[in-house]
Amino acid sequence: MIKKKLTMLGLAGLLALVTGTATAGSALRVGVEGAYPPFSWKEADGTLKGFDIDMAMEVCKRLNRECVLVEQEWDGMIPALLAKKFDTIIASMSITEERKKKIDFTIKYYNTPAKLVAKKDAGFEGTAAGLNGKRLGVQRATTHQCSAEKLYPGAELVLYGTQEEVWQDLAAGRLDAQLSDSLQAYEGFLALDAGKGFDFLGDAIDDIECQGVGAGFAVRKEDSALRDALSQVILDIRGDGTYKAMNDQYFAVDIYGN
Amino acid sequence: MAETDRTFFEYLVYVSENHSPLDFMLIADHIDKFFYGALLTIEITVLALLIGGLMAIPLAIARAYRHRWLNAPIFGFTYFFRGTPLLVQTYLVYYGLAQFDFVRESFLWDPILSSPWWCALITFSLNTAGYTTEFLRGAIENTAKGEIEAARACGMSPTRVMRRIILPSAFRRALPAYSNEVIFMLHSSVVLSTITLQDILGVGRWLNGRYYLAYEGFITAMLFYMVLVFLISKAFRLWENRWLKHLKSHNPAAPVPERA
Numbered sequence: 001m002i003k004k005k006l007t008m009l010g011l012a013g014l015l016a017l018v019t020g021t022a023t024a025g026s027a028l029r030v031g032v033e034g035a036y037p038p039f040s041w042k043e044a045d046g047t048l049k050g051f052d053i054d055m056a057m058e059v060c061k062r063l064n065r066e067c068v069l070v071e072q073e074w075d076g077m078i079p080a081l082l083a084k085k086f087d088t089i090i091a092s093m094s095i096t097e098e099r100k101k102k103i104d105f106t107i108k109y110y111n112t113p114a115k116l117v118a119k120k121d122a123g124f125e126g127t128a129a130g131l132n133g134k135r136l137g138v139q140r141a142t143t144h145q146c147s148a149e150k151l152y153p154g155a156e157l158v159l160y161g162t163q164e165e166v167w168q169d170l171a172a173g174r175l176d177a178q179l180s181d182s183l184q185a186y187e188g189f190l191a192l193d194a195g196k197g198f199d200f201l202g203d204a205i206d207d208i209e210c211q212g213v214g215a216g217f218a219v220r221k222e223d224s225a226l227r228d229a230l231s232q233v234i235l236d237i238r239g240d241g242t243y244k245a246m247n248d249q250y251f252a253v254d255i256y257g258n
Numbered sequence: 259m260a261e262t263d264r265t266f267f268e269y270l271v272y273v274s275e276n277h278s279p280l281d282f283m284l285i286a287d288h289i290d291k292f293f294y295g296a297l298l299t300i301e302i303t304v305l306a307l308l309i310g311g312l313m314a315i316p317l318a319i320a321r322a323y324r325h326r327w328l329n330a331p332i333f334g335f336t337y338f339f340r341g342t343p344l345l346v347q348t349y350l351v352y353y354g355l356a357q358f359d360f361v362r363e364s365f366l367w368d369p370i371l372s373s374p375w376w377c378a379l380i381t382f383s384l385n386t387a388g389y390t391t392e393f394l395r396g397a398i399e400n401t402a403k404g405e406i407e408a409a410r411a412c413g414m415s416p417t418r419v420m421r422r423i424i425l426p427s428a429f430r431r432a433l434p435a436y437s438n439e440v441i442f443m444l445h446s447s448v449v450l451s452t453i454t455l456q457d458i459l460g461v462g463r464w465l466n467g468r469y470y471l472a473y474e475g476f477i478t479a480m481l482f483y484m485v486l487v488f489l490i491s492k493a494f495r496l497w498e499n500r501w502l503k504h505l506k507s508h509n510p511a512a513p514v515p516e517r518a
Contacts, residue, residue: 145467145468159460174356
């Protein structure tokens with residue numbers, strides 16, 4: 001039974017691939033990552049779960065189209081969209097000017113701000129003056145590297161390959177502070193044992209140039225009709241309370257932002 | 259702006275931004291960072307080679323003469339450092355040790371083990387000591403018996419034989435192998451960038467992370483490493499010509515024999 005369903009799904013996907021064009025009723029192929037909890041992750045049995053996945057399913061339902069989730073590694077996401085491996089990306093991708101040179105975005109569907117994290121009684125302010133001469137950790141090649149260099153020019157920037165390494169060195173006392181996504185900071189560090197004694201330092205940083213305006217769904221530039229339809233769906237989901245229900249399943253706070 | 263209105267410099271900027279596969283102006287803007295990176299790479303590589311090399315001399319002697327108690331532990335030490343990747347060793351020292359509270363509370367933490375610079379220097383020194391010990395041991399063992407017998411016959415004490423006869427000739431014979439070790443050490447020093455240090459590769463990775471331009475950062479880093487390796491091999495060639503002169507052909511026109 002399950003096998004049959006899978007075959008059907010595969011056939012539908014193949015059909016979508018052959019016919020190519022996105023007509024109403026045909027399957028919507030959505031690129032997802034599956035490695036960014038709590039937004040998307042993979043269960044042991046291979047099923048995809050998370051806020052982004054729920055969002056994709058809801059979008060397909062409202063567009064009256066079948067959903068085909070296509071897993072894709074993060075660094076190949078935009079090339080795969082351009083190569084028409086899928087029609088849209090729903091994978092917590094920040095809307096930035098750099099990316100807009102190649103692809104197009106819907107309106108944001110969430111926006112979690114970046115914040116500094118430091119020891120509870122850090123003894124300095126989360127400002128350019130406060131961080132002067134302090135060791136500030138960030139993950140390399142993120143929007144946070146861009147912000148850290150711009151906002152805290154006097155800080156000693158310490159670059160890491162992964163966010164995990166940033167947390168390790170912050171906990172070990174090798175860093176005075178770090179800058180990252182506030183939601184990931186909470187879920188991945190502050191709420192855990194390792195993060196005891198640490199807290200956010202100051203408010204969310206204000207840097208649209210580096211951080212973008214939140215995460216959106218990405219589409220190819222020529223698919224403006226799909227882009228507008230998806231943007232409308234986001235507004236509808238946000239407006240009728242569905243968003244809150246989905247949000248509350250994963251998060252204690254509203255992640256939509258202002 | 260018409261072509262003729264430009265200064266030569268503006269023309270260069272224009273070509274770099276619009277027609278060149280590489281953004282040379284971006285590299286030029288940050289070239290000072292690469293030079294600082296090169297200084298760090300050279301600093302740690304040279305210090306590690308110095309410390310590791312000095313450590314290797316007594317270790318190699320103990321190994322060559324199969325010292326009753328020291329031989330086995332030294333072999334264990336060299337086996338460990340030659341048998342595992344330098345990256346893993348560095349991670350163990352930098353991230354591994356930091357995990358334990360007693361290490362973080364010990365007197366060693368604040369000036370030494372909390373600093374990536376010291377962690378790298380310690381690991382690199384031990385690593386190169388492991389390699390150098392083994393090939394120096396080989397060179398010591400291969401000293402011609404006749405040289406030692408002659409020295410003994412002249413009335414030299416064993417220590418003096420070691421100092422005046424065995425070690426100098428062992429150093430000479432180990433020189434070609436050592437030039438490889440120096441170049442390997444330089445190549446391995448890219449590990450520095452994985453523990454947050456801004457060495458040559460670290461600067462290349464910074465550039466890539468900041469501007470999403472991989473070629474610019476990594477090609478520049480590659481050129482820096484190439485120049486350094488060129489200088490190292492040149493220096494060793496000079497030393498070999500000087501210290502291994504006896505291996506040269508007596509025909510002045512003949513080229514210096516290539517090393518194996």
